[in-house]
Amino acid sequence: MRRVLLRLVLACGLPAVLFTVWWVASAGSTDVYWPPLRTILTAFPDVWTADRLRGDVLPSVWRLAAGYALAAVAGVALGTLVGSHRRVRALCEPVLEFLRAVPPPVLVPVVMLFAGIGDTMKVVVIASGCVWPVLLNTVEGVRAVDPVMAETARSYGITGVARLRSLVLPSAGPQIFAGLRQALSIGIILMVISEMFAASNGLGFTVVQFQRGFAIPDMWTGILLLGMLGVVLSLVFRLVERRVLGWYHGLRASARRSP
Amino acid sequence: MLDVRGLRKVYDGSGRRVEAVRDLTFTVDPGELVCLVGPSGCGKTTLLKCVAGLLEPTGGEVLLEGRRVDGPPPGMAFVFQEYGRSLFPWMRVGENVELPLRQKDLGKSERRALVRDALESVGLADAAGAYPWQLSGGMQQRVAIARALAYEPRVLLMDEPFAAVDAQTRGDLEDLVRRLWRQRGITILFVTHDIDEAVYLGERVIVLSASPTVVREQLTVDLPAGRDQLHTRVDPRFAGLRTRVYEQIQAAKRGNAADALTESSTPPPR
Numbered sequence: 001m002r003r004v005l006l007r008l009v010l011a012c013g014l015p016a017v018l019f020t021v022w023w024v025a026s027a028g029s030t031d032v033y034w035p036p037l038r039t040i041l042t043a044f045p046d047v048w049t050a051d052r053l054r055g056d057v058l059p060s061v062w063r064l065a066a067g068y069a070l071a072a073v074a075g076v077a078l079g080t081l082v083g084s085h086r087r088v089r090a091l092c093e094p095v096l097e098f099l100r101a102v103p104p105p106v107l108v109p110v111v112m113l114f115a116g117i118g119d120t121m122k123v124v125v126i127a128s129g130c131v132w133p134v135l136l137n138t139v140e141g142v143r144a145v146d147p148v149m150a151e152t153a154r155s156y157g158i159t160g161v162a163r164l165r166s167l168v169l170p171s172a173g174p175q176i177f178a179g180l181r182q183a184l185s186i187g188i189i190l191m192v193i194s195e196m197f198a199a200s201n202g203l204g205f206t207v208v209q210f211q212r213g214f215a216i217p218d219m220w221t222g223i224l225l226l227g228m229l230g231v232v233l234s235l236v237f238r239l240v241e242r243r244v245l246g247w248y249h250g251l252r253a254s255a256r257r258s259p
Numbered sequence: 260m261l262d263v264r265g266l267r268k269v270y271d272g273s274g275r276r277v278e279a280v281r282d283l284t285f286t287v288d289p290g291e292l293v294c295l296v297g298p299s300g301c302g303k304t305t306l307l308k309c310v311a312g313l314l315e316p317t318g319g320e321v322l323l324e325g326r327r328v329d330g331p332p333p334g335m336a337f338v339f340q341e342y343g344r345s346l347f348p349w350m351r352v353g354e355n356v357e358l359p360l361r362q363k364d365l366g367k368s369e370r371r372a373l374v375r376d377a378l379e380s381v382g383l384a385d386a387a388g389a390y391p392w393q394l395s396g397g398m399q400q401r402v403a404i405a406r407a408l409a410y411e412p413r414v415l416l417m418d419e420p421f422a423a424v425d426a427q428t429r430g431d432l433e434d435l436v437r438r439l440w441r442q443r444g445i446t447i448l449f450v451t452h453d454i455d456e457a458v459y460l461g462e463r464v465i466v467l468s469a470s471p472t473v474v475r476e477q478l479t480v481d482l483p484a485g486r487d488q489l490h491t492r493v494d495p496r497f498a499g500l501r502t503r504v505y506e507q508i509q510a511a512k513r514g515n516a517a518d519a520l521t522e523s524s525t526p527p528p529r
Contacts, residue, residue: 148344151313155337156359166358170349247349254392
């Protein structure tokens with residue numbers, strides 16, 4: 001119990017300090033672009049009404065979820081394919097390195113040309129940015145399957161789909177999740193950017209609208225909300241990861257106890 | 260049961276040809292427990308993997324019940340030395356034991372029964388819900404043995420399974436193997452570098468030469484079937500056999516072929 005409390009204090013300590021510093025430092029501010037935190041917080045409930053949450057936040061989250069899911073499925077599937085076959089890997093690796101090096105935001109204008117400015121464009125942009133860390137990490141994870149485990153599976157006639165399900169994917173799991181984690185932050189960035197380019201709703205769109213309309217405190221509330229969304233998504237991610245990779249954390253803990 | 264004929268394995272790696280196994284011929288009869296012992300680095304693992312169909316031999320052939328082995332055959336189970344890397348850490352003990360059975364055409368209740376029976380016979384009936392990494396090394400190797408047993412193999416191949424466990428645990432595991440062999444009538448081919456272990460466990464000991472490997476001597480172990488750590492190991496007959504194998508291994512290390520009694524199946528005089 002005390003340990004949980006301590007962890008909570010440690011986790012909340014720095015945010016509380018930063019918040020206080022912001023509050024105090026901005027308290028007497030008359031600068032239009034740096035409104036006092038008090039003004040921002042007062043504006044928050046007025047700006048983010050239920051209507052707005054439904055009309056702007058929900059579409060954004062939906063696009064993010066769709067793009068992210070698409071990237072996860074495609075990344076793991078392609079990564080498994082590339083990672084399992086040496087020839088395919090040799091063929092694809094240079095191309096993958098090139099594609100990964102292209103900054104995803106630059107794809108927005110390109111994707112707009114053929115996918116229009118609707119939801120499809122945003123989902124495609126998010127997916128095309130998120131897919132690389134998932135794909136590359138899956139390739140590495142699948143390559144690194146332990147040879148003894150692979151031989152065990154072979155000697156018991158575990159092949160094909162069963163091998164994939166009981167050996168390859170769980171073994172690559174930790175790496176895949178590392179990729180998914182990177183992809184999540186990329187996804188949030190692309191969600192906002194794609195909505196800034198061309199949209200009629202969404203979080204990114206709303207923030208830009210406020211800024212253009214000189215509703216500066218409202219703009220700041222949007223940024224706060226985005227930060228909070230990021231924190232919540234990362235917490236959810238960690239919960240899922242703890243569940244799926246429980247064995248991995250246990251294994252590592254037991255390896256630390258007896259090297 | 261198991262026929263190894265003129266087995267040869269050459270590794271071709273980075274411009275260097277390594278002849279690991281030169282010419283091996285031996286047979287294992289049904290229900291026999293045969294130990295293969297040889298100096299370290301003599302290609303024991305290579306040989307066993309060829310027998311298991313995990314490696315393709317360069318020459319010669321392996322026959323299981325008259326059928327040529329060209330891939331892991333269904334009637335064979337393999338117990339690896341590296342128990343920690345052979346069990347899947349993301350599966351609980353019960354799931355690990357059950358996994359190979361999913362490839363067989365068995366009902367759920369049948370599988371469950373096999374898993375329970377196998378875990379019981381290695382003394383881990385209540386560990387089914389644990390993860391392998393929560394168990395000690397010796398217990399993990401027991402799980403690997405249980406997994407092999409549940410698979411109901413006709414031939415069990417064991418590759419230095421106890422090399423990485425401590426001496427006391429090793430004694431227990433050796434007795435476990437003897438007991439399971441007597442209870443279940445499985446044919447076991449057991450590879451080890453430990454001379455005492457080979458003599459204690461085997462009904463027959465095949466001594467291998469240094470690499471490139473050939474069979475140096477075959478020795479029938481005429482110790483009583485009921486063996487135990489306390490009495491068998493001080494039996495003068497045990498000491499005699501042990502000395503004989505030891506001499507052969509030492510000679511093998513020196514690469515001295517002169518005093519090798521290749522293919523002799525008779526035990527040395529008492």
